[in-house]
Amino acid sequence: MSDSLLYKLRSGKPPKILFFLKGYLQMCVPNGFYRIRRKEYLKQVETRPDRDYIYERVNYYNKMQYPVELPDKILHEHKHSYYVYLDEIKNFRPSTFHKAYYFDLQYAVRWFSRSLRIAYIPGDVYFTPEFPSIVKSRLLKEDNAYSVILKLDKLRHFIFLNDPVPFSQKRDQAVFRGKIRLSRIREKFLQKYFGSSICDCGVVGRNEGYPEVWMTPKKTIREHLDYKFIMALEGNDVASNLKWVMSSNSIAVMTRPTCETWFMEGKLIPDYHYIEIKDDLSDLEEKLTYYINHPVEAEQIVKHAHEYVAQFFDAERERLISLLVMDKYFQMTGQNNN
Template sequence: MIPGDVVDIPEYPAIVKSRPIAGDNNNAVLLNLDKIRHFNFIRDDIPFRTKKDILIGRFAAYQQHRKHFFELYFGHQLCDLGSVVMDNDHPEWYSKPISIQQHLDYKFILSLEGNDVATNLKWIMSSNSVAVMPLPKYETWFMEGKLIPDFHYIQIKDDYSDLEEKLHYYIDHPQEAEKIINNAHQYIQQFKNRKLEDLIALRVLEKYFTKTNQGL
């Protein structure tokens, strides 16, 4: 087993929490190793159309791609951004963390990958807000690689250049955003059956030990 954030494919088969989506990733055998932190589904009673027409983003903006987003959109009228860690070069970015419930006042929630997957994606997809993110590069037990752009989430370009266009479109077409929300809700249902999830995990382990000749 390889603990922590896995951003490369192991040389030999190993149990991992996350893996790259692209390429031959068969040696990286996914298991739900961080269930408490990552698999957090919520209840949201606020209808999409009553929420603020703004993209909310609160996370640690220390990776270069996250910093780049802040450089482009911090202070933008369509965005409410804050980094929960202090950046000496940009102290104005700092903001205290806010609760998940406070995020739910906004129609759009930014979900940028960090070292690997974005931790907040699961609970966003269980809410009545919409996740906004580029095409994911990493996946976990949640099968981020199976998510369909503009069907399960709002996709933006890797350089973030089409953010305004995408937000304006879904503000002007709330019925399209609500379709995405419904699709996201349907997607997460498969992870809510704990008995089935445990059974699948057990079968994955059994197959892993069999294929690697380790036995149980």
């Protein structure tokens, strides 16, 4: 058995084959079954005790306040790390972009007419679209209303876990394993802390042209949990490990996020949900040493992080929010979604 296959079996990440099998099985259910149920299904929101919370999240993901028509054209454009799609729902197929994005999109849009038009940009989005578009991630800036967030690529990004190791029993170090992929903050981190006693860090995967000494074997999620602190450094957009780190008994350490996803990274409170370090990383050792010496305060951060991730555990509510985000999208783009 190859090291690569062995790692995949032990990594702690959900197997892709089960995700895709479930997606294809769901395609066997006629879309009309969902469409005729949509209005009655969404009515239940009005009688739920968490109604206000649901609408708060809907309006957070979809910040559109004024009607905007989509451009009267069709786009199917491949870019470097993303894809621009502007067309009817029915024309986005499994082969159009990565299948994970296809199934995640269908989870929300199959409840609506297949002739409705969407602008959809799957992939790592680190810019603001020119017109209202469905995205996985958006920049944390004021004028980002055209970036409408859905829960996309959740197989990779939305992993939560039960950590059996108490914070007090973990190593007094931070750990980082990842690729750099032109990430300024990750490169700076490796330059500054590779080989230091406070951080166990290294680059995994294919060498991208960085010092060979940085290359190191991968660690499974379970192996990360041996450390009190886990670096959650942004890559092309968000740090994909942040969700499972915050559900663990370790603490996420990162700079202030510049992008956000369905996880609402923009709502995270520094030194309350995670340990925040300066953009130049100069205070990393100081901050880690402080929380090593103040374990009660550290465990409060773990507790607050667990409280934050818990809001995403209600699968029924997550689906309702997704449908309402899309319902608002079609309304604000002037389309009849009856």
